[in-house]
Amino acid sequence: MSINLSVQSVLDSIESAQKNDIVPDQEFVLQGSVMDLSVSVLLSRLRGLCDNADSLPETFHDQEICFILKDFSNPGAVGPGTGGVMLRVRKALDHPELPWQLRYTGQPEVGNRPALLRNCLDVPVSSNICDFLHELGAKVDHEYVSKGYIMRKGRIKVTVFKIFKVGGKEVQEGVTKSHVVELSALTTRVDEAIATDLRIVADQLKPLVNLQNLDYRRL
Amino acid sequence: MQREDRLLEVTVDTVVQRVTDLKQSLGLLLQKLEHEGESADWPDYLQQYSVISGQMITLLKVLRNEKTPVLRNYLTLPLQLNADPDEALLRSTENRVPAFSHDFVPDLLRTKPDPELEMKFHTLNAKMNIMNSDTSSKQINQHNKVVKHIVEMVSSARDEWETETSRSSLPQTCSINETHSLLAAIGTGKQHQVGKAPSSIKTNIKAAGQMHPYRQ
Numbered sequence: 001m002s003i004n005l006s007v008q009s010v011l012d013s014i015e016s017a018q019k020n021d022i023v024p025d026q027e028f029v030l031q032g033s034v035m036d037l038s039v040s041v042l043l044s045r046l047r048g049l050c051d052n053a054d055s056l057p058e059t060f061h062d063q064e065i066c067f068i069l070k071d072f073s074n075p076g077a078v079g080p081g082t083g084g085v086m087l088r089v090r091k092a093l094d095h096p097e098l099p100w101q102l103r104y105t106g107q108p109e110v111g112n113r114p115a116l117l118r119n120c121l122d123v124p125v126s127s128n129i130c131d132f133l134h135e136l137g138a139k140v141d142h143e144y145v146s147k148g149y150i151m152r153k154g155r156i157k158v159t160v161f162k163i164f165k166v167g168g169k170e171v172q173e174g175v176t177k178s179h180v181v182e183l184s185a186l187t188t189r190v191d192e193a194i195a196t197d198l199r200i201v202a203d204q205l206k207p208l209v210n211l212q213n214l215d216y217r218r219l
Numbered sequence: 220m221q222r223e224d225r226l227l228e229v230t231v232d233t234v235v236q237r238v239t240d241l242k243q244s245l246g247l248l249l250q251k252l253e254h255e256g257e258s259a260d261w262p263d264y265l266q267q268y269s270v271i272s273g274q275m276i277t278l279l280k281v282l283r284n285e286k287t288p289v290l291r292n293y294l295t296l297p298l299q300l301n302a303d304p305d306e307a308l309l310r311s312t313e314n315r316v317p318a319f320s321h322d323f324v325p326d327l328l329r330t331k332p333d334p335e336l337e338m339k340f341h342t343l344n345a346k347m348n349i350m351n352s353d354t355s356s357k358q359i360n361q362h363n364k365v366v367k368h369i370v371e372m373v374s375s376a377r378d379e380w381e382t383e384t385s386r387s388s389l390p391q392t393c394s395i396n397e398t399h400s401l402l403a404a405i406g407t408g409k410q411h412q413v414g415k416a417p418s419s420i421k422t423n424i425k426a427a428g429q430m431h432p433y434r435q
């Protein structure tokens with residue numbers, strides 16, 4: 001009984017948070033790339049800009065598998081935009097003990113903002129998530145390995161990483177001769193002030209990197 | 220005669236208006252000095268100074284205008300002094316003059332500067348005349364030379380800086396095409412067909428499934 005009550009109270013607080021628009025389910029993103037030769041320059045500049053300038057940037061090595069869950073309630077729909085929901089499963093290759101992560105990112109919001117705004121949900125999951133998604137009818141769309149550095153500046157997450165194809169055994173081939181540079185910040189539906197901060201950091205990285213609000217679907 | 224009176228009235232009104240503006244800006248500057256002192260940034264101070272000097276210039280322009288009657292031709296005569304406090308006067312002078320008495324009136328109606336100031340002015344004038352015209356022109360030339368040199372230094376530094384920035388943009392550090400292929404690869408797996416090989420993933424999933432405790 002007591003468990004039921006506490007579940008109810010949690011549901012209530014979630015509901016009230018949703019009503020008051022204080023759920024951090026939005027993210028502002030700016031993306032760009034830097035050539036491999038200039039990565040060290042960018043990193044030293046970022047170290048100066050970001051928090052904890054005295055320590056080396058943290059590294060990460062992730063595998064990301066993207067699933068597409070088709071919309072079965074509308075089987076007749078064809079063409080772009082009806083591709084179903086894309087769900088991304090991430091696991092840390094360098095930290096196998098950590099939980100996996102299921103990530104959903106929505107379509108970019110319409111409107112003129114300093115940074116791209118999109119819906120975003122991150123859930124820590126157990127390692128059988130792929131099985132679960134498979135049972136739901138989701139199909140693997142593509143996968144890749146990302147390896148790079150992560151830094152923080154206040155609420156802003158800064159990542160610099162290279163993308164590799166997932167080949168045979170341990171043989172990983174870079175997709176291009178550049179690293180991806182990404183600034184992102186979680187925010188709520190009502191708080192858009194952080195977008196300006198994102199833009200300010202991005203401007204400080206010019207002309208080394210040119211970060212933009214790019215919509216990958218239009219590329 | 221009536222026309223002249225009206226003209227005088229209008230002129231005095233304008234002058235009073237200009238002086239009030241000037242007084243307000245001076246008050247603002249004093250307030251800033253008192254409250255912020257050295258912590259205020261100097262462009263702010265410069266801006267206030269330029270406002271004040273602009274207001275001074277307009278005031279002088281009004282006084283020198285051809286249509287403005289020559290005010291010094293008008294006399295102000297104190298006809299009656301009164302030692303009693305005057306409420307209206309106190310209000311109109313912002314609490315500075317409590318009564319139209321013999322204590323204040325001579326100062327208020329004075330047309331010559333303070334004797335002290337006048338002395339200072341005279342000594343400066345005398346000093347100016349004493350100085351040799353040769354020495355002064357030499358000093359002016361030297362000053363101009365120094366200023367010219369500084370201007371040259373600044374402009375050459377600017378030229379250098381500009382060419383340097385244009386040169387540093389030559390080596391490319393990022394490419395928009397690469398950005399596009401990378402983002403497309405992350406977002407859709409397209410273009411470079413990132414690991415578009417479901418077979419390897421299936422084994423992956425199986426391996427994950429077998430690791431699951433409930434299956435064992």
